[in-house]
Amino acid sequence: MPDVVPAAGNVAPAFERARSEGRSALVGYLPAGFPTADGAVDAIHAMIDAGVDVVEVGLPYSDPVMDGPTVQRAAEIALDRGTKTRDVLATVAAVAGRSVPVLVMTYWNPVERYGVERFARDLADAGGAGLITPDLPPDDAGDWLAASDQHGLDRVFLVSPSSTDARIDIVAAACRGFLYATAVMGVTGARGAPSAAAPVLVQRVRARTDLPVAVGLGVSDGAQAATVAGFADAVIVGSALVRRLLDADTVASGVAAVGRLADELAAGVRSAGEGSADRSGTPPARSAVVQA
Amino acid sequence: MTGAVTAAVDGIEPDPAGPDAALPDDFGHFGRYGGRFVPEALVPALDQLAEVFQTARRDPAFLAELDHLRRTYAGRPTALTDARRLTAETGGARLLLKREDLNHTGSHKINNVLGQALLAVRMGKQRVIAETGAGQHGVATATACALMGLDCVVYMGEEDTQRQALNVARMDLLGAEVIPVRTGSRTLKDAINEALRDWVANVDDTHYLLGTAAGPHPFPLMVREFQRIVGVEARQQVLDLTGRLPDAVCACVGGGSNAIGIFHPFVPDAGVRLYGYEAGGDGVSTGRHASSISGGAPGVLHGTRSYLLQDEDGQTVASHSISAGLDYPGVGPEHAYLHDTGRATYEPVTDAEAMTAFRALARTEGIVPAIESAHAIAGAQRLARELGPDATILINLSGRGDKDVATAIAYFDLDTGA
Numbered sequence: 233m234p235d236v237v238p239a240a241g242n243v244a245p246a247f248e249r250a251r252s253e254g255r256s257a258l259v260g261y262l263p264a265g266f267p268t269a270d271g272a273v274d275a276i277h278a279m280i281d282a283g284v285d286v287v288e289v290g291l292p293y294s295d296p297v298m299d300g301p302t303v304q305r306a307a308e309i310a311l312d313r314g315t316k317t318r319d320v321l322a323t324v325a326a327v328a329g330r331s332v333p334v335l336v337m338t339y340w341n342p343v344e345r346y347g348v349e350r351f352a353r354d355l356a357d358a359g360g361a362g363l364i365t366p367d368l369p370p371d372d373a374g375d376w377l378a379a380s381d382q383h384g385l386d387r388v389f390l391v392s393p394s395s396t397d398a399r400i401d402i403v404a405a406a407c408r409g410f411l412y413a414t415a416v417m418g419v420t421g422a423r424g425a426p427s428a429a430a431p432v433l434v435q436r437v438r439a440r441t442d443l444p445v446a447v448g449l450g451v452s453d454g455a456q457a458a459t460v461a462g463f464a465d466a467v468i469v470g471s472a473l474v475r476r477l478l479d480a481d482t483v484a485s486g487v488a489a490v491g492r493l494a495d496e497l498a499a500g501v502r503s504a505g506e507g508s509a510d511r512s513g514t515p516p517a518r519s520a521v522v523q524a
Numbered sequence: 525m526t527g528a529v530t531a532a533v534d535g536i537e538p539d540p541a542g543p544d545a546a547l548p549d550d551f552g553h554f555g556r557y558g559g560r561f562v563p564e565a566l567v568p569a570l571d572q573l574a575e576v577f578q579t580a581r582r583d584p585a586f587l588a589e590l591d592h593l594r595r596t597y598a599g600r601p602t603a604l605t606d607a608r609r610l611t612a613e614t615g616g617a618r619l620l621l622k623r624e625d626l627n628h629t630g631s632h633k634i635n636n637v638l639g640q641a642l643l644a645v646r647m648g649k650q651r652v653i654a655e656t657g658a659g660q661h662g663v664a665t666a667t668a669c670a671l672m673g674l675d676c677v678v679y680m681g682e683e684d685t686q687r688q689a690l691n692v693a694r695m696d697l698l699g700a701e702v703i704p705v706r707t708g709s710r711t712l713k714d715a716i717n718e719a720l721r722d723w724v725a726n727v728d729d730t731h732y733l734l735g736t737a738a739g740p741h742p743f744p745l746m747v748r749e750f751q752r753i754v755g756v757e758a759r760q761q762v763l764d765l766t767g768r769l770p771d772a773v774c775a776c777v778g779g780g781s782n783a784i785g786i787f788h789p790f791v792p793d794a795g796v797r798l799y800g801y802e803a804g805g806d807g808v809s810t811g812r813h814a815s816s817i818s819g820g821a822p823g824v825l826h827g828t829r830s831y832l833l834q835d836e837d838g839q840t841v842a843s844h845s846i847s848a849g850l851d852y853p854g855v856g857p858e859h860a861y862l863h864d865t866g867r868a869t870y871e872p873v874t875d876a877e878a879m880t881a882f883r884a885l886a887r888t889e890g891i892v893p894a895i896e897s898a899h900a901i902a903g904a905q906r907l908a909r910e911l912g913p914d915a916t917i918l919i920n921l922s923g924r925g926d927k928d929v930a931t932a933i934a935y936f937d938l939d940t941g942a
Contacts, residue, residue, distance in 0.1 A: 294840040295713065295825065297720040298563050304707055317837045340561055341824040345838025367827075369567055371551060372559040392565035394727060399567055417565055418725035 241386040241409030242361035243333045246285045247444050247465060250501075256461035258283065258501045259446055260494060261337060261470030262477075263290030264323035265315030266306040271483040275490045276327045279473065282494030286466065287327060288364060291320045291338035298339075298366040300421030302471040305478060317346050321358045328359030335386065335409075337364040343376070352379035362386025362409055370406035377406065388412050388446075391437060393429040404441035410466060413437060415449045421471045423450035431463045453493075457500030469497055547861070552741020552828075555864065557857035560740040562720075562827045569727045574742040576647055581749065586646075590639055597671065598634045600753065602626050604761035605921075609888035610901075616908035617771065617915035621891070622758040622786060624922045631894060631923030632754060632782045633664035633735060639750035641668035644731035651675045651730040655719045657684055657712035657778075658848035659691025660894075660923060661735030666700035668733075676700035679718045681711035684848055691927060709842050712852050716826050736779025737856035740827030744784075744856050751785025754920060759789050762918055772797040772907055775920040776899040777870060778814065778850035780859045782922035787868060797869065800859060801903035803845035804872030814843035816855040817863050817870040830857040846875040846931065847895040849923075877902040879935055882925065894923030895931060 240247075250257035260279040264272050276287055292310035296303060320336065328334045336355060343351045343363070355363070362385040368376065370389055380387045386409030391400050394417060404411055415430035416423065430447050437445050447460050448468030452475075460467045473490050480486030552558045560570060580586040594600040605621040624632040644652055652674045656662030662678040669676035678695055682704040685692050695702050708714035716739075723732040737747040755773075762770050773790050775783035777800035790796045805813035813819055816831040825832045825840060833841040833853035843853040862868035878895060881902035886892045893901060897920070904919045911917070925932070933940055 294708070295717050297717050297826075298724070300721075301707070308708070311839060341834065341840075342838035344824055344829075345834060345836070366563055367561050367824075369560060369562065369564055372561060372829075390564045392563070394565050394568045396568055399564065403564060414563075414565060416725075417727060419721045 242384070243286055243335070243386055243409040246333050247410065250285050250466075256464055256501045256504060257285040257446070257466035258457070258498055259286040259288060259448070259466050259468040260284040260473055260497075261288040261290060261468065262473055262490070263292050263303070263306050263310055264320040265292055265310030265313055266474070267309065267477050267483050267486060268313065269315070269319055269323065271477070271487065272323055273326045274483070274487045275477060276323070278487050278491035279494040280327070280330055280332050282491050283498030284494055285332065287332055287334045288337045288468070288470070289320060289323055289327070289334060291317065291336055291342055293339040293342060296339060298419055300419040300471060302474050302478065303420050306474045317342055321354050321360075324355065324360045325358040333361035334359065335362045335364055335388065336360055337366065340365060340368040348375040349379045349382070352383040352385055356383040356385055360385070362388065364388040364412060366390055370402055373406065380408070390414055391433065393417055393433050397436070397440065400437055400440050404437070404443055407443055410444040410446050411437060411441065412468070413445050413447050413464070415447050415460070418449065420449055423452070430460065434464050454496035454500030457497045458504045461501040461504035467497070467501055547858070548741065548745050552745065554744070554858045554861035557822070557829050557860040558741060558744055559829055560827060561824045561829065562740045563724055565724050566727060566740070569723070570740055570742065572647065573643070573746070576643055577742055577746050580643060580646060586642065590642060593638045594635070594753065598628045598638060599626060601757045604758060604765060605889070606765065607889050610885060611908070613884060613888050614905045614908050616913060617911045617917045618913070619904060619908060620762060620765070620770065620916060620918050621889075621921045622754060622761075622918060624754060624782065624920060625891065625893065625897070625924035629660070629664045629667050630926065631660045631664070632751060632785060632920070633661045633923075634667070635753055635785065636735065636747050636750040636781060637661070637664040637668045637733065640731070640733045640746070641672050641674065644674060644733070645672055647731060649729055649731040651677070651726065652733050653677045653679065653719050653722050653730055654733045654735060655679050655712065655715040656735065657681070657715070657851055658927060659684070659688040659695070660849060660927070662700070662702070663691055663694050663698070665733050665735070666695040666698035669700065670698045677722070678702050679705050679715040679722070681705050681709070681715050683710040684712065684715070687848065688927065712848070713840065720826070736781040737784045737858065738779045738826060738828055738830065738854055744828065744858055747781050748784045748788055748858060751781050752788050754782065754785040755787060755789035758786060758918055762916070766916055769793055769796050770918040771795075771911055771915040772799055773918045773920070774799045774801065774900050774904040774907065776800070776850060776896050776922060777802050777817075777855060777859060778847075778852050778896065779854070780856035782920050784856060784858055786918070786920040787862070791867060798862065798867060799903060799907060800868055800870040801873045801899045802855075802870055803843070803847055803850035803899060804874040804877070805844040805846070807874055808872050812844040813872060814845040814850050814852060815872040816853060817859065818872045820853070822860065825854045828857050830860040831855050831863070846878065846935070847899065849894065849896040850899065871903060873899040873902045881905060882928075882932065883936070891921070892925035892929075893921055894925050895928045897922045
């Protein structure tokens with residue numbers, strides 16, 4: 233990782249590449265250590281092979297209050313297998329370096345326990361691009377803001393449909409790379425119906441910042457990915473990928489199933505041009521998606 | 525009864541002259557502890573709650589309504605009992621009991637619940653959710669919701685619903701829905717996780733009525749202020765009885781709401797020592813305990829930075845205590861602060877010590893305490909021998925032990941004639 237942080241963040245080239253192809257980016261989440269340490273690495277490679285633009289590696293945590301049953305179960309399995317923080321960093325190292333940026337998504341206490349500065353240094357050394365912190369609002373993130381600057385890491389904070397404009401400003405000012413918009417009020421997990429709140433939230437965020445906006449929570453198939461790609465800069469998928477590994481009889485068949493779903497999702501974000509949401513009023517750079 | 529009303533109002537009115545008037549700061553920090561470590565989705569609701577609370581605590585109408593409920597519904601003020609036979613049996617300092625066990629629903633929990641339920645009504649939130657371990661906070665919340673016509677959902681670890689079937693039935697009678705939590709360790713910690721997940725999804729119409737002085741800002745501040753009445757009353761009662769302040773104040777500490785409630789009015793009294801007794805389980809050295817301060821380390825759990833039981837990777841470690849109400853791997857952030865500054869002392873009390881005190885109080889004073897409160901009794905007995913007969917110790921008897929009789933039957937192998 234460079235000592236000087238690119239203003240737009242380490243993920244910027246991946247977002248730029250997607251934009252140049254006239255589409256939204258696809259962000260795939262899988263936890264480290266699940267179903268096994270090697271199985272997680274294989275599954276992440278399968279996702280990258282299928283065309284995921286950005287990878288999120290989950291750090292399994294004992295009390296994941298933002299996660300629904302699927303991700304909770306995966307975290308339990310990973311922890312029962314003895315997954316440690318250093319194993320998560322090893323997972324990052326094993327999948328980084330393929331021109332697809334790798335972020336770690338983690339609840340805050342494991343980072344604080346490891347040492348914020350030490351974690352930032354070791355993540356950067358492993359080739360990681362940054363952190364997504366679902367239970368760390370910028371207000372209490374002073375140590376992380378400093379460490380991420382020092383080690384050239386992206387920092388992704390979240391906004392939700394309940395966020396006020398003032399909160400969106402605070403979050404946007406602290407983010408580097410992109411901004412994570414939760415599509416619904418709720419925890420992670422597949423949902424049948426598309427979120428009506430998400431397009432509104434994306435519009436509100438865009439009115440206040442030039443950061444790319446990635447939308448997560450509830451996207452589980454190619455059609456939903458296409459819908460979200462119609463209004464967001466990136467589509468984040470997690471639980472549906474995790475579910476493929478949970479449901480598989482063997483690690484190998486799970487990895488194959490992850491690959492197939494990632495193929496479908498990648499096709500989804502590439503098909504988004506037809507019949508996508510009205511993007512009038514959005515900055516020109518992003519209107520590429522409508523032209524696809 | 526102007527004086528009495530004033531005492532109740534003192535319970536939550538801001539005290540600009542107090543030494544800790546600045547604590548927590550506007551962001552909920554007690555020194556390096558506290559704060560807000562929550563999904564961004566909850567920040568607007570926490571901001572709203574903080575604002576509504578700050579307005580309410582200065583609103584005479586709110587204070588009058590709370591005071592009215594405390595007197596005519598909860599049974600305040602609670603008595604101070606001079607525990608002469610326990611003092612004699614212990615040998616040492618004079619032991620005084622603040623009788624929170626005499627409150628409606630059987631513990632100090634009602635103090636906080638009435639205040640927060642009134643705030644829920646003020647915010648127009650018709651649905652209330654809560655977590656509970658032993659069921660005391662769940663029962664108190666269900667009670668306040670019945671009183672105020674609010675919908676109530678209580679999350680309770682599946683293991684606890686089985687251990688505390690009586691309280692599950694009580695909540696059902698009170699019209700609350702009890703949801704058994706089957707994730708993680710299936711105890712209080714996981715019930716809080718599940719309540720937080722519910723809150724994220726339903727925050728528009730739902731108030732999370734957190735039961736202890738922990739969690740994200742403003743809960744540690746707000747719960748302390750609603751529990752402060754315990755110390756305000758007790759301080760005056762001890763002065764009236766003995767003509768001076770006590771030498772020490774003792775309380776059990778799980779999350780720490782009863783302890784912060786009785787400690788806080790004494791914090792400016794430099795001559796009064798404050799002792800918090802954590803659940804020592806089988807002994808801190810065994811690793812099977814719930815002593816977050818004595819046997820844990822600083823970290824972040826359930827929205828706040830404080831001491832907690834965690835492994836080298838920051839994963840939460842399961843707690844162990846015979847007392848379900850203390851069986852929690854964290855503690856409120858103000859206790860972490862009082863520990864670090866040395867203003868309060870925190871020590872573990874084992875299951876065995878607590879159960880010995882449980883029985884001693886029943887036999888000497890005719891009071892069956894909650895096993896939680898028995899930890900405070902045991903700690904105070906230890907301290908009483910150290911301080912000697914000239915000293916006076918105030919103990920927060922935070923709850924009664926009706927709920928613990930089944931545990932006592934098993935622990936002491938009591939003959940029930942069955």
